[in-house]
Amino acid sequence: MEVDEEAAMRDISTLTDSVSWNEKGLVPAIAQDWQTGEVLMLAWMNAQALACTIEEQRAVYWSRSRGKLWRKGEESGNVQHLKDLRIDCDADTILMKVEQVGGIACHTGRANCFFTQLDETGWQVCADVKRDPDEMYGKNHE
Template identity: 70%
Template sequence: MVHPDGIIEMFTQQVKWNEDGLVPAIAQDWQTGEVLMMAWMNAEALELTAREGRGIYWSRSRGALWRKGEESGNIQHLKELRLDCDGDTVLLKVEQVGGIACHTGRRHCFYFKYDEGEWRTTEEVLRDPSELYGSKQ
């Protein structure tokens, strides 16, 4: 998914970055529409995502770019990139390789459901995070 520089520059200029130079990025399964995760992007992450055709985010805790799946192998292949009507949220429609988007070893990050006054876990762990990331978790 390689794009000419002018298109990428125009796209990043249309984004309303927050005070930290970041924009929320929602990753969605391109076939089912299931929301997999939310992460942050800076301009470089957005440009690289468009150029490389894979989910690349900004890790606030590490203060560095984060290529989804670089440690776990659960890469996100970009199928479509969208910007919402306000210009303040990016949507990545992705093919989630390996079936695990969440660092907890679940399919997606939205596994808590509010039910009868409390948050309940609705998704089982598919793979132990220590197997995905070693001792880093």
């Protein structure tokens, strides 16, 4: 069976057109562990990032600081394989259920980006680093 690439692109375009993009053409994208339900991270997508995510079946985000696409894990090896993709009732937030390769979603080397918790004394780090970021990205990482 041959794949009609033009039809596939039209289908993806229809899907991206269904999203309510903000004034900068972005939408927040939440990555959640597909088995445990743990929220791993929040990042941003533009239409191209969403299209690539659908096509490649892996998380692709838009880096606001670098002004370009980034494929989760392209440097660290901690890829997020897409298992389920949803938008919320207002179509202005994306939820991806992912298989997190390596168990590390955060650039700090922790399992998720939500490792700072409020207690009676203020904000406290509540999760250990699982892998040194210098090992994942080199000594000159952001």
